[in-house]
Amino acid sequence: MKKAYLVLSDGTVMEGKRFGADTACIGELVFTTGMCGYIETLSDPSYGGQIVMQTFPLIGNYGIIPDDFEGKPCLKGYAVREYCDTPSNFRCEETLDSYLKKMNIPGICGIDTREITRKIREYGVINAGIFDEIPEDLSVISSYRVSENILSEVSCRQISEKRPDEEKYHVVLMDFGAKKNISEELRKRGCRVTAVPFDTSAEDILAMNPDGIMLSNGPGDPADNTGVIEQIARLLGKKPMFGICLGHQMTALAAGGKTYKLKYGHRGANQPVKDVLGQRTYITTQNHGYAVDNDCLPESAVIRYINANDGTCEGLDYPDLNCFTVQFHPEACAGPKDTSFLFDRFIAMMEED
Numbered sequence: 001m002k003k004a005y006l007v008l009s010d011g012t013v014m015e016g017k018r019f020g021a022d023t024a025c026i027g028e029l030v031f032t033t034g035m036c037g038y039i040e041t042l043s044d045p046s047y048g049g050q051i052v053m054q055t056f057p058l059i060g061n062y063g064i065i066p067d068d069f070e071g072k073p074c075l076k077g078y079a080v081r082e083y084c085d086t087p088s089n090f091r092c093e094e095t096l097d098s099y100l101k102k103m104n105i106p107g108i109c110g111i112d113t114r115e116i117t118r119k120i121r122e123y124g125v126i127n128a129g130i131f132d133e134i135p136e137d138l139s140v141i142s143s144y145r146v147s148e149n150i151l152s153e154v155s156c157r158q159i160s161e162k163r164p165d166e167e168k169y170h171v172v173l174m175d176f177g178a179k180k181n182i183s184e185e186l187r188k189r190g191c192r193v194t195a196v197p198f199d200t201s202a203e204d205i206l207a208m209n210p211d212g213i214m215l216s217n218g219p220g221d222p223a224d225n226t227g228v229i230e231q232i233a234r235l236l237g238k239k240p241m242f243g244i245c246l247g248h249q250m251t252a253l254a255a256g257g258k259t260y261k262l263k264y265g266h267r268g269a270n271q272p273v274k275d276v277l278g279q280r281t282y283i284t285t286q287n288h289g290y291a292v293d294n295d296c297l298p299e300s301a302v303i304r305y306i307n308a309n310d311g312t313c314e315g316l317d318y319p320d321l322n323c324f325t326v327q328f329h330p331e332a333c334a335g336p337k338d339t340s341f342l343f344d345r346f347i348a349m350m351e352e353d
Contacts, residue, residue, distance in 0.1 A: 001017035001018060001019060001109075002017065002018040002022070002132070003015065003016075003017065003018070003132070004016055004017060004018035004106075004108045004130055004131065004132060005108075005130070005131050005132070005133070005134050006079060006108050006111055006116075006128055006129075006130055007128060007129050007130075007131055007134055007135065007138070007141065008029065008116075008119075008126050008127070008128045008141075009126055009127040009128065009138055009141040009142035009144075010123075010126060011138060012116075012119070013134055014108075014111040014112065014116065015110075015111075016079075016108045016109055016110035016111040017083075017108070017109050017110045018106065018107070018108060018130075018132075019083050019085075019096075019097045019100065019107045019108070019109055020078060020096075020097060020100025020101055020105050020106050020107030021100055021101050021103070021104045021105055021106045021107075022101075022106070023104065023106050024106065024129060024130060024131050024132070025051065025076045025077040025105075025106050025129060025130050026076065026127065026128070026129040026140065026141055026144045027049055027050050027051040027075070027076030027077055027127070027128065027129075027144065027146075028049060028050045028051065028125055028126075028127055028128075028144070028146055028289075029050070029051045029053060029079075029116070029120070029125065029126055029127065029128035030047075030050050030051070030052060030053065030120075030125055030264070030265060030267060030289065031052075031053045031054070031055050031113070031116070031117045031120055031264070031267065032052060032053070032054060032055065032267035032268050032287070033055045033056075033267065033268030033269075033270060034054070034056065034268050034269045034270075034285075034334060034335070035056045035269075036056075036269075036334060037269060037333075037334020037335065038054060038056075038059050038060070038096075039064060039065055039068045039069065039334075040068060040069075040070050040179075040333050040334040041054070041334070042073050042075065042078070042099075042105075043068075043069040043070045043071050043072065043073050044070050044071060044179060044217075044287060045070075045071045045072060045073075045074045045154040045177030045178070045179070045217075045218060045219060046177055046179075046217050046218055046219050046245065046246070046287045046288070047073075047074060047075040047219065047287070048074035048075065048146070048150045048153060048154050048177060048218075048219035048220065049074070049075075049076060049146035049147060049150055049219060049220065050075055050076060050146070050219070051075065051076050051077040051078070051079060051128055051129075051130065052075050052077070052078055052079070053078075053079040053080070053113055053116060053117070054079070054080050054081075054113065055113060055114070055117050055268075057080075057081040057082055057113070058081070058082050058084055059080040059081075059082070059083060059084065059096065059109075060080075060083050060084040060085065060087060060095065060096035060097070061084040061087055061088065061089075062087050062088070062089035062091075062092060063087030063088075063089055063092030063093065063094060063095055063096065064087075064092065064093055064094045064095065064096060064098075064099040065089070065091045065092060065093065066093060067091070068333075068334075069180065070179040070180050070181060070333055071154075071177065071178065071179055071180060072154070073103050073105060074153060074154050074177070074219065075105060076105075077105060077106050077107065077108070077129075077130045078100060078105060078106070078107040078108075079107070079108050079109075079111060079113065079116075079130070080107070080108075080109050080111075080113065081109065081110070081111065081112070081113045081114075082109060082110070083096065083097070083107070083109035083110075084096075085097060106130045107130075108130050120264050121263075121264055124263045124264055125261075125263070125264050125265065125289060127141050127142055127144045128141065129141050146219065146220050146221070147220070148220070148221075148224040150218075150219050150220040150224075151176050151177065151198040151199075151218060151219075151220065151225060151228070152198070152199075154176070154177035154218060154219060155175045155176060155177060155197050155198035155199075155218075156175045156178075156195050156196070156197055157197065158197070159194060159195065159196050159197070159200075160194075160195050161192060161193065161194050161195075162183050162187055162192070162193045162195075163187070163192050164187045164188070164189075164190050164191060164192060166190055167190060167191075167192050168189075168190030168191070169189075169190060169191045169192070169211040169212065169347070169350050170191070170192045170194065170208070170209070170210045170211050170212075171186050171191045171192070171193050171194070171210055171211065171212045171213070171214050171350075172194050172196055172205050172208055172210040172212075172213050172214070173186075173193050173194065173195045173196070173214040173216060174196060174198065174200065174205070174213065174214065174215050174216060174228075174232075174247070175195045175196060175197060175198060175216055176198050176215070176216045176217065176218030176225075176228070176246050176247065176250075177216065177217060177218035177219055177246070178195065178216035178217065178218075179216070179217055179329070179331060179333065180333075181331040181332070181333040182214065182216055182217075182244065182331050183195065184331070185330075185331045185340065185343045186214065186343065189343060189344070189347050190347075191211075191212075191347075193214075194208060194210070198218075198225075198228055199227060199228065199231075200231070201231055202231045202232075202234035202235045202238075203234075205231075205235065206235070206238060206239070210239060211239070211240070211350040211353070212239055212240040212241065212242065212346060212349065212350045212353075213235055213239050213240070213241045213242075214241075214242050214243075214244075214247075214346075215232065215241065215242070215243035215244065215246075215247025215248075215250065215251060215325070216244060216245075216246070216247055217244050217245035217246050217247065217287070217329065218245070218246035218247075219246070220246075221259075221261070221290060222246055222249035222250045222253060222259050222290055223253060223259055225250060228250060229250050229253045229254045230254075232250055232251055232254040233254040233255070236251070236254060236255060236318070236321045236323060237320070237321040237322060237323075239322070239353070240322050240323070240346065240349035240350050240353050241321070241322065241323040241324075241325075242323070242324060242325070242342070242343075242345075242346040242349075243323070243324075243325035243326070244325070244326060244328075244329060244330070244331075245286075245287070245288055245326075245327060245328075245329065246288075247325060248292070248315070248316070248325035248326055248327050249288075249290055249291075249292055249327075251316075251318075251323065251325045252292040252297070252298060252301065252316060252325070255298035255299075255300050255301060255318065255321070256298040256299065256300075257292055257293065257296055257297050257298040257301065258292070258293040258296035259290050259291065259292055259293060260290065260291060260293050261289060261290050262288075262289055262290065262291055262312070264289075265287075265288055265289035265290075266286040266287070266288055266307065266312075266327075267286060267287045267288075268285070268286065269283075269284075269285045269332075269334055269335030269336060270283060271283070271284045271285070271286040271307065271309070271328060272284070272307070272308035272309060273305050273306070273307060273308065273314045273315070273328055273339075274305065274306050274307075274308045274314075275304065275305055276303060276304060276305065276306060277304060281308055282336075282338040282339050283336045283338055284314075284328035284329065284330075284335070284336065284338065284339055285328060285329040285332050285333075285334065285335030285336065286327065286328045286329065287329070288327060291312045291313055291327065292312075292313040292316065292327070293313075294311070294312070294313050297313075297316070298316075298318075300318050300319075300320055300321055301316040301317070301318055302316065302317045302318075302319065303315070303316060304316060304317045304324065304326075305326060305327075305328075307327075312327075313327065314326060314327045314328055315327060315328075322349060322353065324342075324345070324346075326339070326342060330342040330343060331343075
């Protein structure tokens with residue numbers, strides 16, 4: 001395997017071995033703590049613009065299974081401790097290395113992911129690059145920022161539909177980089193799902209006469225998307241609405257709240273979330289670097305869920321607007337399915353409406 005370097009914007013250099021595409025990349029370096037589900041991680045559009053590092057040491061041992069893809073991979077690069085080039089799984093169709101080559105995503109292995117994770121937890125998310133040679137000028141790394149137009153890269157290009165076996169409801173899904181399983185959870189509950197591009201107007205969505213509106217996950221700083229936020233504001237209160245992850249954040253902004261960047265985010269399948277109206281704590285899948293500010297909530301919003309580790313906002317109810325949103329991923333994939341009941345809550349809202 002060819003020598004490669006993971007270079008951080010603070011000057012830290014990790015020597016490793018290259019796999020995947022033989023190209024350089026620069027991105028925001030983040031870590032994710034899932035012990036399995038690397039296929040879903042690779043294909044989650046919410047990682048757009050980032051170099052993803054797995055804290056679990058062995059990656060690639062069950063190869064690539066296309067049926068488990070959640071979307072089109074949008075990450076900049078991939079970093080692991082040990083890459084397995086001899087996968088063993090009856091569903092495996094190719095190796096991780098060949099898949100990354102096909103997707104033009106560079107990978108690096110043989111680095112101390114534990115040390116880098118500790119650095120990120122101590123100092124916060126940091127920019128990095130994967131190179132064949134250590135660059136003399138690190139300013140190109142430190143100046144990197146995830147594009148303000150990232151949604152145009154991850155959203156669908158045209159309207160598409162997925163139909164259930166027996167149609168009961170019609171849901172319009174605003175696609176900000178939606179994971180496949182959001183549509184699948186809705187279809188299982190009898191919803192015809194119409195996915196629309198991120199910049200679809202509120203008027204065009206309402207003209208489709210949906211029973212409900214779904215706001216998907218996605219990458220980047222929610223505050224960058226002023227045009228989308230304006231459309232969400234026009235939709236609030238018109239139809240039952242359910243937002244996930246980026247959809248949760250942009251709904252809060254549309255209603256008058258604020259968001260901020262977390263020190264190192266929540267990424268993995270083991271994030272504890274407490275229901276403040278009950279006695280339950282759920283284990284959830286999460287992937288986000290921003291959060292809704294608890295101290296600057298919209299007047300119309302009520303906190304429903306908080307993160308049991310750091311107290312950050314994990315879910316809001318908008319009782320007067322027929323809307324609720326969550327920061328975590330109730331569709332899981334990969335991860336626990338503790339909160340899939342939230343899709344049932346959305347169905348009940350459409351029935352009542």
